[in-house]
Amino acid sequence: MSDSSDLTPKDGSLTVISVDAMGGDRGPEVVVAGLALAARGNSDLHFIVHGPEDVLAPLIQRRGIADRSEERRVG
Helix, strand or coil: CCCHHHHCCCCCCCEEEEEECCCCCCCHHHHHHHHHHHHHHCCCEEEEEECCHHHHHHHHHHCCCHHHEEEECCC
């Protein structure tokens, strides 16, 4: 997980997407898998992922996008 200062564009090419990981019909695992898939094809893509950190952090870590993601607790 990165802090929000790491998500600041340095050359103007960064795209940040904010996602409610708990809102999908199939749960946060599928949402995080989709983020990882999108990240593979877009090196300038970063994410703010909303939901419980204890659920999201392991999923994000497992998918290898922790350096491009920031979790935010909802609620």
